Amino acid sequence: MNYIEQVFRNKAKDEGCSILVSKWNYDSTLIPEALETIPLIFPHFSKHNKSHSETILNNIVNVLGKNVIEQLSSTDLWLILESAYCHDLGMVITVEMINAALQDGSFLKYFRSVLADPFHEMYKYAAFYAIKDGKLVLKQNDFSLMMYDSVRFLMSDYFRSRHADNSLKAIANTESVLALDLPKAIVPTRLISMMGAVCRSHTLNFNEVMSLPQVENGIATDMAHPRFVACLLRLGDILDIDNNRFSDVFIKTISEMPELSQLHKDKHLSITHLRIDSKYIEVNAKCNSPRVAKVTKDWFSWIKEEVNNQTLRWNTIVPDDVSCYLPTISSLDIEIEGYDNLSTIEMPRFTIDVNKALELLQGKNFYKDPFDSIRELLQNAVDSTLLKFYEIYKDTEVIRNGIDEGFLDAAKLFPIHVTVKRDAKGTILVSISDKGLGISKQQLKFLSNTGSSSKNVLKQDIIRNMPPWMRPSGVFGIGFQSIFLLTDKVEIETKDFFTDECISIEMYNPRSKMKGDIYIKPCSHMYESGFKLHFSLKEEWNKKNVERNDFFSDEHEEDCVESICKKVKQYAAMSFFPIYCNEEYIEREGNFYFDQATGIELKFSDTNEGHEQKFYFKNALVASLPNVSFFSVIANFHSCNSVDYLTLDRSSFKDNMQSEVQDLLYQAIDNYLHSPSFVPVYSSGTNSFVLFRRFNGKASILYWRKIGILSSKINICMSILTMIK
Secondary structure, three states: OOHHHHHHHHHHHHOOOHHHHHHHHHHHHHHHHHHOOHHHOOOOOOOOOHHHHHHHHHHHHHHHOHHHHOOOOHHHHHHHHHHHHHOOHHHOOOHHHHHHHHHOOHHHHHHHHHHOOOOOOOHHHHOOEEEEOOEEEEOOOOOOHHHHHHHHHHHHHHHHOOHHHHHHHHHHOOOOOOOOOOOHHHOOHHHHHHHHHHHHHHHOOHHHHOOOOOOEEOOOOOEEOHHHHHHHHHHHHHOOOOOOOOOHHHHOOOOOOOHHHHHHHHHHHOEEEEEEOOOEEEEEEEEOOHHHHHHHHHHHHHHHHHHHHHHHOHHHOOOOOOOOOOOEEEEEEEEEOOOOOEEOOOOOEOEEOHHHHHHHHHOOOOOOOOOHHHHHHHHHHHHHHHHHHHHHHOOOHHHHOOOOHHHHHHHOOOOEEEEEEEOOOOOEEEEEEEOOOOOOHHHHHHHHEEOOHHHOHHHHHHHHHOOHHHOOOOOOOOOHHHHHHOOOEEEEEEEOOOOOOEEEEEEEOOOOOOOOEEEEEEOOOOOOOEEEEEEEOOHHHOOEEEOOOOOOOOOOEEEHHHHHHHHHHHHHOOOOOOEEEOOEEEOOOOOOEEEOOOOEEEEEOOOOHHHOEEEEEOOEEEOOOOOOOOOOEEEEEOOOOHHHHEOOOOOOEOHHHHHHHHHHHHHHHHHHHOOOOOOOOOHHHHHHHHHHHHHHHHOOHHHHHHHHHHOOOHHHHHHHHHHHO
16 A cells, blocks of 8 residues: 555544545546556557556655655545546547547548658558548558557557546546446545546646646545646656556567657666655666657656746645645756767757748748758868868968969868768768868757857857958858758768867757757767768658759659769869769869959850850859850859858849849959959950950949940940940
8 A cells, every 4th residue: 555545544534534535445446457458559558557556656755755745635635546546547448439539530530640741650550541431441451460550559649649538538427437436426526527637637738737726625624736636646647757667568469569659668768767755856867779868858858847837836836734845856867878978958959040040931942952952061061171271271371372273282181072872772872071170069059050150159250360252151050951851860970170079970850750859979080170971861862853944843853873963063163172072083173363352263265155154152153143244254252241142042142232243243354354364365255355444444333234234145245346446
């Protein structure tokens, strides 16, 4: 007999509450028998039998202390006993309940929602069935045990979310199949309803729990405190976290353990330290995988939230004549074998900066092609390498002379390697490595918090001292997260340039089952600072990728490996640092004139046919500017800031900045024409240069831009030149 029952029986005898004892005598015999039927539908769940009820009662004693239990009224003690045993009665599923769920359409509605969500825990089990003429039917004729278990798993998931309400019905319904009505006549219906409300509250949000009465008349002169009892039930329930929660016997009755159930079983088995008393709550876990750690972390967060909620409102919960306080959470620590220790407070996760999120919402078609994320990853690698390159060469001629042969020769010492290949199963594996700054655990938060890279003080201090043309592409902070268009998991190895800290990181898609969790462990095999990432493509990308104009078209298909390599080569065409794709060196296009005043690289073609142009922003290809039709030119803009000048997807200049960009381009061309580097490369081009000089000498660049807008074809330009002559 547990301590609460002992105190209850002694008190009730003295306080004239014997009718509560009679009710409890009956229920304590019947209810455990009913609870033993729960595994018929819930064999893969933790135990919800008498042992669970007794653990809840023991946890309540530990949290309050025996001296406080002795201060409670008989009705409160009775409520605690009854709620500990009755709160899961809604998991006793009868044939009538199953038939009702099938006939009223509620189960079919649930079933459709599962089929509509491939990430749903029950999706694989629902896939065996279909809805035909308003009924659930097998998709195939061959029967298997898995099909049988799938029905149980689906039913258990459906009824689990309703079990608190069903518990209330089982307690209050005089027609209940559990026959709990026999002794009700001796206990006021009001108290029975109150007990049902307390049981139902164990799954409600905390504000709803606070709507229960703080004080209620009990039996005779006794007083009851439903809100207090409900809070104790919630604490006792959530703290039932020890190792012995699952039954191996029941598990052997099913063909497989659902993934989430296995994770919860492993969660309980991972508990290595448990202290629950009136002073402290301490729970430590050693998990065998990040996924178990995630489930454990969620549970620990739930404990922390519940204790905090109750502590903040304890004076409106506890009975006035009872003096007690809740214990303090001393530790809720998680260790993953081979990883750094985590706590419910410090565990990193992908988050979104509110201001940047608003920018994203205001944008449209953020990534027109999911493989643009490859470009973003390369840009991150280049930006990190630029910062390290500057730290090493900042006081030398390598940087002072701008983008020249000496600069590019030094950059060859910092290659970036990209590997794209298929494994034996046909899955595409991608890896990208650089010799940049790398990151530390402290710096990781700027990678995982979308839009927060501008708050990275260390890197911003470096960037402020860099010449404008050398500064990284921008501070959107959204580039890395675009990788989750292609994969659900990224593995990273990195060594920090400043601290020599070397760590391995596992990052998960915020939209996957892991909900953006991040796991860290130390590593020691990187000898140079840098950043290496590895990931496998999602299944849908492993076959074909659609390129060209319509990404979602059935036409113009090409292999994903080819598509990724194409993106890499496209980006590498202008990179300062050598980029290798599958060990093939992609050489940077040469013979550029660099104008330090504007930070623009220029190269004019030796043919003027069609006046084709290519425009780059910090070595990344962007859409050409309209109305620049006099030259066949490659222009690479280095001094502009991506936040101010580029669209969110970095594919083109913002409409409101194009005039300013044109002015910069014309200024760079003018500087080139007046520099010793100017060499006319073709006759018609020379005419274009002459025309430019003639107009630029007589009018402003604004006037030249207006002429450019009017002169969209070279024959118009040549006509003007003829008139001048």
